[in-house]
Each structure stands twice: as structure tokens, then as C-alpha cells.
Amino acid sequence: MVEPRPLHRRRSIRLWLGAAWIALLFFAAVFAGALSPHDRLAQDLMLQTLPPAWLPGAEPGYYLGTDSLGRDILSRIIYATRPALIVAIVASTAACLFGSLLGLVAGFFGGWADRIISRLVDIWMAFPPVLLSILLVAVLGPALSSVIIAIAVIDWTRFCRVVRAEAMQQRRMDYVDSAKVAGYGTLRIMAREVLPNVLPAIVVLFSLEMGIAVIVEAILSFVNLSISTDDPTWGSMIAEGRGIVHQAWWVLVFPLTCLFLTVLAFSQFGEGLKERFDPVMR
Amino acid sequence: MSAPFLKIDRLSVRLRRGGEGRLLRQASIAVAPGEVHGLVGESGAGKSMIGRAIFGILPRAVEVIEGAVRLGGTDLFTLSDRERRRLVGVNAALIPQDPLTALNPSKRIEAQMTDRLTRILGLSAAEAKARALGLLEEVQIREPARVFRSYPHELSGGMRQRVLIASAFAAEPRLIVADEPTTALDVTVQKQILKLIAEMQRRHGTALLFVTHNLGVVAKICQRVSVLYAGKIVEQTDVATLFNAPAHAYTRALMAATPRYDRPEESLAPVRPEVIEALSQEIAQTDNIWAEARLAAAGRRA
Ligand SMILES: Nc1ncnc2c1ncn2[C@@H]1O[C@H](COP(=O)(O)OP(=O)(O)OP(=O)(O)O)[C@@H](O)[C@H]1O
Ligand SMILES: [Mg+2]
Numbered sequence: 001m002v003e004p005r006p007l008h009r010r011r012s013i014r015l016w017l018g019a020a021w022i023a024l025l026f027f028a029a030v031f032a033g034a035l036s037p038h039d040r041l042a043q044d045l046m047l048q049t050l051p052p053a054w055l056p057g058a059e060p061g062y063y064l065g066t067d068s069l070g071r072d073i074l075s076r077i078i079y080a081t082r083p084a085l086i087v088a089i090v091a092s093t094a095a096c097l098f099g100s101l102l103g104l105v106a107g108f109f110g111g112w113a114d115r116i117i118s119r120l121v122d123i124w125m126a127f128p129p130v131l132l133s134i135l136l137v138a139v140l141g142p143a144l145s146s147v148i149i150a151i152a153v154i155d156w157t158r159f160c161r162v163v164r165a166e167a168m169q170q171r172r173m174d175y176v177d178s179a180k181v182a183g184y185g186t187l188r189i190m191a192r193e194v195l196p197n198v199l200p201a202i203v204v205l206f207s208l209e210m211g212i213a214v215i216v217e218a219i220l221s222f223v224n225l226s227i228s229t230d231d232p233t234w235g236s237m238i239a240e241g242r243g244i245v246h247q248a249w250w251v252l253v254f255p256l257t258c259l260f261l262t263v264l265a266f267s268q269f270g271e272g273l274k275e276r277f278d279p280v281m282r
Numbered sequence: 283m284s285a286p287f288l289k290i291d292r293l294s295v296r297l298r299r300g301g302e303g304r305l306l307r308q309a310s311i312a313v314a315p316g317e318v319h320g321l322v323g324e325s326g327a328g329k330s331m332i333g334r335a336i337f338g339i340l341p342r343a344v345e346v347i348e349g350a351v352r353l354g355g356t357d358l359f360t361l362s363d364r365e366r367r368r369l370v371g372v373n374a375a376l377i378p379q380d381p382l383t384a385l386n387p388s389k390r391i392e393a394q395m396t397d398r399l400t401r402i403l404g405l406s407a408a409e410a411k412a413r414a415l416g417l418l419e420e421v422q423i424r425e426p427a428r429v430f431r432s433y434p435h436e437l438s439g440g441m442r443q444r445v446l447i448a449s450a451f452a453a454e455p456r457l458i459v460a461d462e463p464t465t466a467l468d469v470t471v472q473k474q475i476l477k478l479i480a481e482m483q484r485r486h487g488t489a490l491l492f493v494t495h496n497l498g499v500v501a502k503i504c505q506r507v508s509v510l511y512a513g514k515i516v517e518q519t520d521v522a523t524l525f526n527a528p529a530h531a532y533t534r535a536l537m538a539a540t541p542r543y544d545r546p547e548e549s550l551a552p553v554r555p556e557v558i559e560a561l562s563q564e565i566a567q568t569d570n571i572w573a574e575a576r577l578a579a580a581g582r583r584a
Contacts, residue, residue: 110342174384177339182398183371196388 015272021265029081036075037061041230044070049248065250067240073251076232077258083226083233084262087147087217088210094152096206099159104198106160107167108190118164121157129154133216137225144227147220151213162205166198200277204270211266218259234259285355286312287489288336288374288457293349295331295340295513305331305344307514313489313506315456318480320500320521321493322536323510329493330379331513333459336491337376338366353457371402375450377460377479381442381467385434392430395449402453417448421478440471444478451482458483461493476503497537501525509533 028035038061047070053063064073106117133150140146170176171194179189214234220226221235234255241252288311295306305328313319321329334340336351338358351358353373358366378384385394392414399410418426421444434442443463450458460479464472480503483490492504500507500521507524509517509532517530528534 174378174380175386177334177337178376178378178384179386180339180367181337181370181374181376183367183402193386193389197386199388 012272012275014268015276018265018267018269018272021261022269025081025085025262025265028078029085032078032082036072036078037063038072038075040071040075040079040232042071046070049244049251051248052250052254064254065248067237067251068244068248073237073254076237077234077255080232080234080237080255080258083144083231084214084217087144087151088213088266091148091151091155091213092206092209094148095155095209096159096202098152099156100163100198100202102156103160103163104167104190104195107164108171108186108194110168110171114164117160121160124154124157127154130216130219133220134223134225137220142225142227147217147226150220151216155209155212158209159202159205162201163198166201167194170194170197200273204274204277207266207270207273211263211270214259214262214266284314284316286314287354288313288491289350289352289355290332290336291350291352293332293335293351294347295328295335295344296347297343298345299343304347305513306335307512308349309508309510309513309515310349311491311508311515311518313457313491315489316484316487317506318483318490318492318504320504320507321491321510322495322497322500322507324495324536327510328513329495329510330461332510333376333461333491333493336374336457336459337370338363371398372453373455374457374459375453375455377443377446377450377458377463379462379465381439381446382434384446385442387434389433390430391432391434391437391445395430395445395452398449399452414448414452417452418445420451420482421445421448423448439467440475443467443471443475447475447479447482451486451488454486455488457489457491459491459493462495464494464499479503509536 044066047059047062047066049068050059050062050066050070051057052065052073053060055065058065062072062074064077066072067076102117102120106114132154136150136153137146140149176189176193179193184193217226217233218235218238221233222239224236224239226233226235237255238252238259241248241250241255245252290309290311292308292310293306294304294308296304309328309332311319311321311332321332323329331340331344335346336353336358340346346359353369356369358370361369385391392411395414395417396407396410399405399413400407403410405413415426415430418429423429423441423444429437429441429445437445443466447463450460463479464475467475476499479490479492482488483503492499494500504521506520507518508515509524509530511532517524517528517533519529524533525537528537
């Protein structure tokens with residue numbers, strides 16, 4: 001008989017909390033102009049290191065205080081969602097497309113295609129990723145596009161490995177043979193029969209990768225290798241705040257919290273998706 | 283008796299890098315329209331290999347070294363990939379062993395059933411849908427429309443196997459290969475599915491190659507039977523002869539080890555020692571023959 005589908009309806013708190021924070025970020029990025037109370041770049045030496053609104057000595061309207069140049073921290077955090085999300089989306093997409101394609105080919109065809117691709121992945125993964133990314137950006141010059149390229153170039157292997165393993169498993173299933181018996185060609189079987197079954201794994205990995213991309217961008221900003229203008233990124237804000245953490249902790253803590261929550265949200269969203277997909281597909 | 287629709291002639295298959303070891307040794311089987319041919323043998327005997335050879339889905343590690351597979355007189359090995367796929371797709375269908383992995387987990391039953399019909403028979407979407415729904419009813423699925431909308435994981439094992447049976451018969455193939463279609467199911471469901479396949483086969487007049495390791499099943503639904511051992515067909519006869527006068531020691535051993543539906547009290551009898559003796563002699567003999575062949579081949583090469 002047709003069985004009920006309880007797992008489909010089970011609520012997953014981490015999934016929804018993660019999704020809510022990610023949605024909030026997107027909202028902030030799109031409407032940054034309307035949402036930020038002050039000009040993110042405006043310096044005012046009269047307003048240096050103001051504390052957040054609930055502490056003594058706060059200035060009304062500067063909810064999260066100001067940094068050492070008197071710039072509004074809340075406005076800067078809001079604007080910094082833009083580079084963070086752009087890097088997360090573009091870099092993850094590039095890594096995902098390239099890695100998944102190679103992984104699918106390796107896993108589905110096996111044989112020499114698999115041997116070449118797997119060897120390539122092994123060699124790639126022998127490089128320490130943080131060093132490699134710093135090296136790459138140093139060579140390409142500090143810019144958001146360099147950060148994106150560096151992340152994609154390093155992280156495609158994650159997608160490749162997972163998709164390869166999944167495709168290999170799917171290839172052995174009888175439905176692939178049935179599709180062959182029904183006269184479908186290899187490409188169509190790969191794209192229409194196998195890929196949809198690998199897609200959940202790709203989606204989960206994509207979410208995790210977005211979190212990783214945000215961290216890497218922050219690290220590169222922190223060591224001053226991301227965008228070079230005054231425009232804020234969480235990483236550069238953290239770098240600024242680190243020096244004056246004893247006089248004005250908020251300059252460090254708020255962007256750091258934001259970064260932490262974002263990375264957590266992406267990973268929890270990914271894990272939540274995984275939970276949701278797994279019992280259905282297996 | 284009409285001319286056989288499926289004719290396998292001296293088919294030998296081996297591992298590409300397996301030395302002389304063969305997975306099929308000159309196996310010949312013929313199945314006429316409307317006939318049910320049982321293929322029995324223990325696990326690993328090569329039963330599925332025969333099925334796979336017919337559909338051109340042998341594992342990559344395996345190659346055909348001699349023989350022919352003919353469908354309606356056409357030798358499949360002489361066709362191009364494309365022609366073969368088309369001929370096989372129109373004329374033959376497979377009911378696989380594991381109903382869980384034989385359906386694509388991410389596609390609804392509707393798409394899985396109708397895609398084949400529109401593709402192979404060139405039916406319109408509406409015709410294919412009507413045909414598939416009709417077949418679901420024929421395999422006694424009570425809510426065809428609901429099953430149509432389901433994903434495989436939403437169906438029980440027995441239901442999935444019914445869907446696969448319906449799919450196999452939907453294109454009105456002239457040959458169906460059922461590869462242990464009941465092994466993965468529990469005993470009560472097994473009987474229903476078996477009965478269903480036999481009924482469908484009779485109604486549609488399909489040639490059926492029925493793979494099983496259960497001689498009781500053979501007794502129930504087959505007219506002819508081939509006993510496969512280590513890729514070699516050691517006995518091939520009609521079912522009555524097989525049960526009344528099994529010619530081969532291995533067949534007798536197999537029979538002794540099989541519970542019988544028709545005479546349940548006999549299945550409790552212990553396997554007689556002389557049968558086991560005969561079997562081990564047979565195995566030793568076969569091994570000797572292969573060893574001699576190997577030596578001879580080595581001698582020729584030297
Ligand atoms: N992909 C493969 N690569 C190499 N050898 C294989 C492969 N698949 C099967 N074999 C070997 O081929 C032989 C025959 O296998 P086959 O699957 O035809 O057995 P079977 O009679 O169908 O057994 P079962 O009753 O377990 O399904 C076995 O010895 C098996 O080890
Ligand atoms: Mg088998």
C-alpha cells in the first residue's frame with residue numbers, strides 16, 4: 001500500500017534557523033542603502049569609538065557604536081554582507097559546477113577517466129588550502145574577483161570527491177541498466193537518471209561551501225588581501241577591531257559575531273538539508 | 283512447437299582480465315513464444331550473466347568470447363549498438379531481482395512507466411498514460427492513480443515489484459526475462475507475485491525466461507528448464523522429465539536441497555549421501571576437464 005511520508009513533514013529547527021539567518025543576510029545585502037542608519041564610509045573624529053547604544057557614553061542613532069575613525073559599525077556590518085554573499089555565491093557556484101561535472105564523469109564512467117580525475121584531485125588536495133589561497137590572491141592581486149577565483153580553484157575537489165562517490169554508487173543500481181535496456185544513451189542517463197539522485201548531495205555540499213567561502217573571504221580580508229578600498233568586509237573590520245579590543249571591544253565583537261553566525265547558519269542549513277534528504281533517498 | 287523467439291547459441295563469457303576462468307561455458311537456451319523456461323542454479327552460477335547478455339548490459343569487466351544471442355532470428359551481436367538497443371527495447375523486457383534499486387528513486391512511477399512507452403513504441407503521452415494505468419490495474423494495484431503519483435520509496439517491496447511487472451508487460455514485449463523476481467520479497471508476497479507473473483505471461487503469450495534458484499518455483503510455472511552450474515548448462519529438459527528422471531547428479535542434489543510445494547513431506551527428507559558423493563565427483567570431474575583444457579592450451583602456446 002502507499003505508505004505515509006512522515007519524514008517529509010518533520011520539522012528541522014536547524015534548517016529553519018539557518019534559513020532565517022541566511023534570508024536576513026540577503027535582505028540586508030539587497031536593501032543595505034535603506035537599512036543602514038549612516039554613511040558606511042563617513043569618518044567623524046568627534047565620534048571615535050563610541051560604545052553601543054545600551055552602554056553609558058553612547059550617542060543616539062549609533063546602535064552598535066563606532067570604530068576608531070568614528071564610522072558607524074552597524075552600517076558597515078550591513079554593507080559588508082554584500083562582498084560576503086557575492087563571494088559565497090559566485091565562488092561556490094564555480095567550484096560546484098566544475099567539481100560536480102568532473103565527479104560525475106569520473107564516477108559514472110569509471111576506468112581511465114576516473115583514474116585521471118582522481119589522481120588530479122589527490123595532487124590538488126596535497127596543497128595546504130589556506131597557504132594556496134593566500135598565494136593565489138597575492139599573485140592575482142587583491143580584489144574580490146581574485147578571492148572568488150582562489151576559492152573556486154581550491155575547493156572544486158570537495159564537490160568532485162563527493163559527486164564521484166555518489167555517482168559510482170548510483171551507476172551500480174538496476175535502474176541504470178533498465179534505462180539502458182529502454183534504449184537511452186549515456187548522456188541522457190547521466191543527466192536525467194543519475195544526476196537527480198546525486199543532486200541532494202550537491203545541494204548540501206553547496207550550502208556548506210558557502211559557509212567556507214565566507215570564512216576564507218574573511219581570512220583574506222583579515223590579512224588585507226581582499227578588496228582594497230575603504231568598503232567594509234567583516235574580515236577587515238575584525239582586523240581593525242583586534243588592535244583596540246581592550247579600549248573598544250565592540251569594534252571586534254560585532255563583525256566577529258556576524259561572521260560566526262553566518263558560517264554556522266550555512267553549515268546548519270546544509271546539515272538540515274542532509275537530514276531531510278537522507279531518509280528519503282536511501 | 284513454434285520456432286523459438288529467444289535463441290542463445292553456445293554463449294561463452296569471461297572476465298577480461300581473469301585468465302581462462304569463464305563465467306558462461308557454451309550455454310545454449312531456446313525459448314518459444316508462450317513458453318516459460320526456467321533457469322536454475324546456485325548463487326554465482328551465471329544466471330544473471332545470461333540475462334545481462336541478452337540485454338547487452340554485461341558488466342564492463344566481462345566480455346563475450348563466442349556464441350550468439352538471437353531475438354526472432356536476428357543475431358544481436360551483429361547489430362550496431364543503436365540497432366540492438368532498439369530491437370531489444372521493443373521486443374524484450376526485464377523484471378529485475380531487486381525492486382528497490384530497479385526504480386529510479388527520484389522519479390515518479392508515472393514518468394518511469396510512460397517514458398519507455400513513448401520512447402520505444404512511439405505512443406503519445408496520453409496513450410502511454412492510459413496503457414500504463416491499465417497495466418497497473420492488471421497487476422492488481424488498487425489505486426493506480428495514486429501509485430502513479432508516488433515515488434518508489436513510498437511503495438512497499440511487493441508494490442514496487444508489481445509496478446516493475448506492469449512496466450515489463452506494458453510495451454507488449456515478446457520476451458521477458460525475470461531475474462529472481464521474488465527473492466527480495468517476503469514469503470507471502472512471493473507467492474502472489476509468482477502467480478501474477480504466471481498469469482500475465484499466459485494472458486499475453488509472452489516467452490518468459492525465469493531465473494530462480496528454487497526448483498519448487500520451476501515445477502509450478504515452467505515447461506522447460508535449464509540447470510546451470512559454474513556457467514555450464516548441465517541439464518536441459520522439460521519439467522516433467524526433470525522431476526521424474528533427473529539425469530544429472532547435480533540436478534538431483536539441487537532437487538534434494540529444495541523444499542517442494544507439491545510434496546511437502548519429501549522436502550523434509552535428508553539429502554542422501556550418495557547424491558552428495560555423486561555431486562562432488564561431478565565437480566571434481568568438471569575441474570579435471572578444465573585443468574586438462576588449460577594444460578592443452580598452455581601446450582599449444584609453448
Ligand atoms: N561485475 C562483475 N565483475 C566481475 N565478475 C562478476 C561481475 N558480476 C558477476 N560476476 C561473477 O560472475 C559470476 C556469475 O554471476 P551472476 O551474477 O550471473 O550469478 P547468478 O547465478 O545470477 O547468482 P545469484 O543467484 O547470486 O544472482 C559470479 O561468479 C560472479 O562472481
Ligand atoms: Mg543473479
